[in-house]
Amino acid sequence: MEKLLPKAKQTEFHWLKLAKKRQLTKTIFFLEFEIPQSLQVHFQFEAGQYVTLKYFSMGQWNQNDFSMTSAPYEGKITLGIKINYEKSSAKDLFENLKVGDLLEVSEPKGRFTLVSKPHEFRTIIGFAGGIGITPLLSHFKNILRNEPRTRLFLFYGNKTKEDIAFKNELDELMNSHSDRLKIYYFYSQEKIGNGLFEGRLNEKKVALIINQILLLDDTDEESTIWDAVDEVLICGKGEMIKSVANACYHHGIPKRNIHFELFEEFNEDIYPVEKDFPLIEDIEVDFKLLHHQYSSKLKNNKVRLLQQLLIQGFPVPYSCKSGICGSCECVLEEGDVELLENEYLTEKEEKAGIILACMSVILSKNIKVNFDLN
Ligand code: FES
Secondary structure (H helix, E strand, C coil): CCECCCCCCCCCEEEEEEEEEEECCCCEEEEEEECCHHHHHHHCCCCCCEEEEEEEECCEEEEEEEEECCCHHHCCEEEEEECCCCCCHHHHHHHHCCCCCEEEEECCECCCCCCCCCCCCCEEEEEEEHHHHHHHHHHHHHHHHHCCCCEEEEEEEECCHHHCCCHHHHHHHHHHCCCCEEEEEEECCCCCCCHHHECCCCHHHHHHHHHHCCCCCCCCCCCCCHHHCCEEEEEECHHHHHHHHHHHHHCCCCHHHEEEEECCCCCCCCCCCCCCCCCCEEEEEEEEECCEEEEEEEEECCCCHHHHHHHCCCCCCCCCCCCCCCCCEEEEEECCEEECCCCCCCHHHHHCCEEEHHHEEECCCEEEEECCCC
16 A cells, blocks of 8 residues: 655665565455565564665656565565556556566564554554555464464455455455454445445444444453454555544543554544643744654644644654554644643653653643654
């Protein structure tokens, strides 16, 4: 999947040979790269991570990020790539890249990962929209292989049946692990005669899923499957993630257990601010980012610091937007902010003035921050 997030960190690339190429649906294709012995140390990864492809297309160099569908134990890199429109670099890549060609591929990165718990009984739920299935496929294969006690539920939304990517691979996984994996497909533009599975994955649909699918727990009659959920993985478009993440949160899943990966630029907060603050207007922000010094004026403090800078087009790094991953950490050098939530910084770091921009509400007319912590 093509991700449009800002590229804040230095990326190391290596040449990899394309081993397979296949069209999966009308708009999604599959690439598989071989990792030679000499490069294996650079391509060790965790389920849920992504790589950047660097390629020349339509008269310019492109760098786009794509989540891997392969699991770490498979020893290869496989990707699902969506062609969003006719004249795109992704379409060009699909048409011109041939098996045997070499392409520049970055070392894996990304924080959409889970701590493996092979000895625990866990229940993990995945929500995927369209090409958002890619990192979930990596996670699900990995968990099925390494966590024999974990059960998985996947809710996968597409426009129509024809748009489902990786259907064969998902069916094979479900058939070979029918006791631990259940997959439910949803269609936003196809009638299948059952309203539950028609329409988008959103807040309302999550409520129906909880009440109609995750209601009975055969392993524990005292509770429901939903009561037993340990982690939620969500991947897709920003609106879908926001809606599903809020639904999960309002139905009792702590934010630190809701993990999501945004596949598009999305400048809204995922979770709304649940507290009132004094209104501060005409705020001056000075900040250092990627060795550049910037100044910016903000209209007021109604929106958190990260979002305001993203809306203005600054390439501030972020991932979770909910105080969990630490991607947006920076030092507050002048001024005041209130950190709404923090699941990442230690007490010592907070005392040293480190804040998370995604969770910071500005409380002074001027602030100065530094994102170049290293
Ligand atoms: S983006 Fe994850 S902590 Fe801010």
